[in-house]
Amino acid sequence: MTDAALREALSRTLAGTNFASLGKRYEGKVRDTYTRDGTRLLIATDRISAFDRVLGTIPWKGQVLTQLAAYWFRQTTEVAPNHMIDVPDPCVMRVKDCAPFHVEFVVRGYATGNTSTSLWTHYARGERNYAGYKLPEGLKKHQHLEAPLVTPATKAPKGEHDVTTCRDDLVARRAIGAEEYDAIASMALSLFERGQAIARSRGLLLVDTKYEFGRTSDGTIVVIDEIHTPDSSRYWIESSYESRLAQGQDPEGLDKDYVRNFYLSLGYKGDGPPPAMTDEVRVEAAGRYIQAYERITNEVFVPNEEEPISRLERTLGA
Ligand SMILES: Nc1ncnc2c1ncn2[C@@H]1O[C@H](COP(=O)(O)OP(=O)(O)OP(=O)(O)O)[C@@H](O)[C@H]1O
Ligand SMILES: [Mg+2]
Structure with missing residues (x-):
């Protein structure tokens, strides 16, 4: 899609919804959800969050x-069951309403990141213990880790920052049972492995990601929320990864790091009200999200041009 088309769309984004007839409403940072009769509608708005703030x-x-x-849920159902029922609208997924584990299962394949919870932020400060693991000496920024690490975080209430923790702490605090933790961590690693393999076949590196899990009404543990999206994951372009590192540059990313870096360049790290995003940053970020979609699915992204609120009223019968 051209920058001109993206610029034209800047004034028509979906910032939020309020459909009283669809069930109990919950507003996340990115999704508005409506729960009724054991199912939940996840309406992905066009909001972007970083540093646990909507920007x-x-x-x-x-x-x-x-x-x-x-796409990813379809690609990974054999690896781990998930909550998806269907997609009644381009920005809505209907899912089984689950009892969520209040833990974010972060899986990291590389020594990277620049927010307060990132592995690299801790490592660069000289810390070698991270989420219950002992990290080796001599890691370089953006370097591939010998094996992916599951570094869980507690899901903070809205407006607060998530905190990196570790298996034993979560189990000791009874946030989750030991067997449950181990079963989920093993699912998370299998999902990550499948994700990395598919990404690599498309010329992308799946760098790290965050999974959420919940229990369905029949007790099955399933993946909930979203999976392997540019919001929940880092993706780098494989072809330029080595050469950029050799030149001391950051890898080329197709994820939220572009927006995070814009804010960090202004000195904003998530404390207090965020400065406004420029139109240039919004257009560039949109281009990266769309590029991620097209590279991963190997299909052209076809934007739905309809006015979103009236479309949602029709597709959801709101
Ligand atoms: N199948 C499901 N059952 C129950 N809750 C779910 C399910 N899938 C997703 N959710 C929850 O719906 C919300 C989705 O909203 P969004 O992704 O915007 O939230 P978030 O801002 O990332 O997280 P939160 O609002 O929890 O801090 C999240 O709270 C997520 O945990
Ligand atoms: Mg979420």
Whole structure:
């Protein structure tokens, strides 16, 4: 899609919804969800969050996230069951309503990141213990880790920052049972392995990601929320990875790091009200989300041009 088309779409993004007839409403940072009779509608708005703050909207982001998550759920059902029922609208996934584990299962394949919870932030400060693991000496920024690490975080209430923890702490605090933790961590690693293999076949490196899990009404543990989207994952372009590192540059990313880095360049790290995103940053971010979609699915992204609220009223019968 051209920058001109993206710029034109800046004024037509979906910032939020309020459909009283669809069930009990919950507003996440990115999704508005409606729960009724054991099912939940996840409406992915165009809101973007980073540093656990909503920063503004990005054209087509809700559609990219929904369709990409649906793609990945279809690709990984054999590896781990998930909550997806169907996709009644380009930006809506209907899912089984689950009892969530209040733990984010982060899986990291590389020594990277620049937020307060990132592995690299800790490592660069000289810390070698991270989420219960002992990290080796001599790691370089963006370097591939010998094996992926599951580094869980507690899901903070809205407006607060998630905190990296470790298996034993979660189990000791009874946030989750030991067997449950181990079963889920093993699912998370299998999902990550499948994700990395598919990404690599498309010329991308799946660098790290975050999974959420919940229990369905019949007790099955399933993947909930979203999976392997550019919101929940880092993706780097494989072809330029080595050469950029050799030149001391950051890898080329197709994820939220672009927006995070814009804010960090202004000195903003998530404390207090965020400065506004420029139109240039919104257009560039949209281009990266769409590129991630197209590279991963190997299909052209077809934006839905309809006015989103009236479309949602129709597709959801709101
Ligand atoms: N199948 C499911 N059952 C129950 N809850 C779910 C399910 N799938 C996703 N959720 C929850 O719906 C919300 C989705 O909203 P969104 O992704 O915007 O939230 P978030 O801002 O990332 O997280 P939160 O609002 O929990 O801090 C999350 O709270 C997520 O845990
Ligand atoms: Mg979420």
